[in-house]
Amino acid sequence: MTIKVDTKFKREAERGSHDHAQACNILDAGKLCHVGFTLDGQPYVLPMAYARRDEELLIHGSVASRLMKNLASGLRCCVTVTHFDGMVYARSTFYSSMNYRSVMVFGMARLVTGIDEKKTSIQVLIDHLMPGRHTDVRDSTRKELNATSLLSLPIETFSVKQRTGPPEDLKADLSTPIWAGVVPARQVNGEPVDAPDLLPDVGRPDYL
Numbered sequence: 001m002t003i004k005v006d007t008k009f010k011r012e013a014e015r016g017s018h019d020h021a022q023a024c025n026i027l028d029a030g031k032l033c034h035v036g037f038t039l040d041g042q043p044y045v046l047p048m049a050y051a052r053r054d055e056e057l058l059i060h061g062s063v064a065s066r067l068m069k070n071l072a073s074g075l076r077c078c079v080t081v082t083h084f085d086g087m088v089y090a091r092s093t094f095y096s097s098m099n100y101r102s103v104m105v106f107g108m109a110r111l112v113t114g115i116d117e118k119k120t121s122i123q124v125l126i127d128h129l130m131p132g133r134h135t136d137v138r139d140s141t142r143k144e145l146n147a148t149s150l151l152s153l154p155i156e157t158f159s160v161k162q163r164t165g166p167p168e169d170l171k172a173d174l175s176t177p178i179w180a181g182v183v184p185a186r187q188v189n190g191e192p193v194d195a196p197d198l199l200p201d202v203g204r205p206d207y208l
């Protein structure tokens with residue numbers, strides 16, 4: 001059965017696009033996605049880590065995971081990545097808004113099966129989530145690899161939406177004497193905290 005995915009923007013269509021480079025930039029800037037799927041008529045949306053490898057999104061999880069098992073057997077999904085870039089303070093509640101970038105990728109995932117591809121996919125994930133780390137850490141054992149499922153979702157059917165810039169108030173509201181503008185928002189890493197059982201004399205690597 002052919003499933004038609006509706007990626008045509010209706011609301012605020014000027015904020016939307018299907019630009020591949022724009023989608024990749026937004027995907028590469030994030031680490032967290034939300035994976036949506038429907039089981040027995042009930043939608044579920046689960047937060048997960050991800051990485052982009054060329055034209056595919058990689059996600060991983062336990063072989064026992066309901067999500068991984070169902071997606072591996074062909075259940076369609078929608079993966080969404082969102083960046084919150086700021087609160088937009090308009091002069092009315094109606095026109096108050098958020099600045100954001102988001103991508104939705106729709107389709108059917110492929111289960112990564114070969115041991116070699118599983119290993120390289122895990123490296124891609126680690127490199128994206130913790131740049132510089134994969135050459136330091138112990139590789140997964142065969143048992144660990146067997147306990148891990150990896151899924152690859154093609155970045156073929158997707159949509160991008162973003163809002164940037166100041167509030168868009170009604171002309172009639174511009175004379176209201178209250179502050180209007182944008183409070184930018186961004187996610188930053190905090191100061192690293194050493195593990196309590198860290199061996200003495202182990203310094204922090206530069207990539208932190």
Ligand SMILES: Cc1cc2nc3c(=O)[nH]c(=O)nc-3n(C[C@H](O)[C@H](O)[C@H](O)COP(=O)(O)OP(=O)(O)OC[C@H]3O[C@@H](n4cnc5c(N)ncnc54)[C@H](O)[C@@H]3O)c2cc1C
Pocket residue numbers: 006007008009010011012016082083084098099100101102103104158159160161
């Ligand atoms: C951080 C953030 C906060 C938001 N807050 C609100 C809010 O409070 N209220 C609100 O109404 N809307 C909000 N939006 C916008 C919201 O995501 C939808 O775009 C909007 O509600 C229109 O939904 P719709 O189903 O009518 O879209 P339609 O235009 O009917 O959607 C059609 C298709 O366009 C694409 N599309 C729509 N939205 C997005 C998107 N965000 N990213 C990528 N592709 C998309 C999809 O392919 C979708 O199937 C927010 C978006 C972000 C990223």
